[in-house]
Amino acid sequence: MRIIFIGPPGAGKGTQCKQLVDHLSVPHLSTGDMLREIRGESSSLGKLVASYIDTGRLAPDFLVVRIVEEFLRREQCDSGCMFDGFPRTLLQAQLLGEQLASKNDRISMVLNLDVDEDALVQRLLKRAEIENRADDNAETIQQRLRVYHRQTSPLLDFYAQRGLVERIDGCQSPEAVFQQILDRVRARMELMRNAN
Ligand code: AP5
Numbered sequence: 001m002r003i004i005f006i007g008p009p010g011a012g013k014g015t016q017c018k019q020l021v022d023h024l025s026v027p028h029l030s031t032g033d034m035l036r037e038i039r040g041e042s043s044s045l046g047k048l049v050a051s052y053i054d055t056g057r058l059a060p061d062f063l064v065v066r067i068v069e070e071f072l073r074r075e076q077c078d079s080g081c082m083f084d085g086f087p088r089t090l091l092q093a094q095l096l097g098e099q100l101a102s103k104n105d106r107i108s109m110v111l112n113l114d115v116d117e118d119a120l121v122q123r124l125l126k127r128a129e130i131e132n133r134a135d136d137n138a139e140t141i142q143q144r145l146r147v148y149h150r151q152t153s154p155l156l157d158f159y160a161q162r163g164l165v166e167r168i169d170g171c172q173s174p175e176a177v178f179q180q181i182l183d184r185v186r187a188r189m190e191l192m193r194n195a196n
Contacts, residue, residue: 001024001026001080001108001109001185001188001189002077002080002081002083002100002105002106002107002108003020003080003081003082003083003107003108003109003110003111003185004083004086004087004107004109004110004111004159005017005082005083005084005085005110005111005113006110006111006112006113006152006153006155006156006159007112007113007114007115007170008115008117008120008144008145008148008149009120009124009141009144009145009148010115010119010120010121010123010124010127010141011113011114011115011120011170012113012115012170012174012177013084013085013113014030014032014033014084014085015174016111016113016174016177016178016181017030017082017084019178020082020178020181020182020185021082023182024080024082024185025079026077026079026080026081026082027071027075027076027077027080027081027082028081028082028084029068029071029072029075029081029082029083029084029086030084030085030086031059031064031067031068031084031085031086031088032084032085033084034067034071035049035052035053035059035064035067036053038067039053048063049063050134053134053135054134054135054140055135055140055143056135056140056141056142056143056144056147057143057147058088058089058147058151061089061091061092061095064086064088064092065092065095068086068092068096068099069099072099077105080108083096087155088151088152088155089151089152089155090154090155090158093155093158093159107159107162107164108164108188108192109164109165109166109184109185109188110155110156110159110164110165110166111166111168111181111184112156112165112166112167112168113168113170113177114167114168114169114170114171115170115171116171117145119171120141120145121138121141124136124141125138125141166184166188168180168181168184
């Protein structure tokens with residue numbers, strides 16, 4: 001299964017993706033985690049990445065695509081992969097499609113975590129108190145939400161046209177959200193088995 005998680009900041013992509021990765025034993029690609037690692041380096045690239053993350057803007061496509069290509073070369077993704085926070089632009093989605101097609105693979109499904117905006121903001125402000133993430137402050141959260149609606153949410157139409165999108169009610173408890181995800185993943189696996 002090659003599953004993409006799409007949702008606004010704070011929707012629970014990371015939380016749910018980690019659980020599904022444990023459940024299915026497949027690699028976890030989180031561009032946010034990889035970019036934060038680069039951000040921590042005292043290099044000019046680290047400073048460049050910080051200038052995007054800390055202001056709630058997307059890192060440039062060329063950089064993100066490069067780190068994803070490296071990941072796909074390095075990791076064993078033959079039996080599947082969970083894509084957390086990638087792709088985030090139409091260009092990234094098109095390039096991912098090409099990468100997978102070159103290996104005769106394709107995306108199995110897209111999980112759209114839907115959470116209302118007040119809840120998102122409350123979750124991220126609460127996380128700021130605990131983890132002190134540079135982009136979890138009121139101003140940057142609003143910018144991240146604007147960027148999501150402008151640049152990432154159009155991907156839902158892109159993948160819906162391919163019959164891949166499943167909406168998940170992300171407002172429930174993490175356990176209840178995970179149960180919904182498992183049900184959808186099992187149903188999709190069944191569909192794929194019957195199609196083969
Ligand atoms: P990224 O790290 O991907 O951040 P994000 O999309 O803003 O998402 P978050 O990590 O804030 O939230 P999440 O949906 O993963 O939720 P989580 O499970 O953490 O990206 C950060 C930055 O990197 C971007 O702004 C951009 O600059 C750059 N970047 C990354 N990918 C890129 C790309 N492809 N292209 C270009 N730039 C890129 O949960 C959030 C909180 O809520 C946690 O505290 C959690 O405990 C809590 N929570 C989770 N689920 C629930 C629940 N059901 N009920 C109550 N609380 C919950």
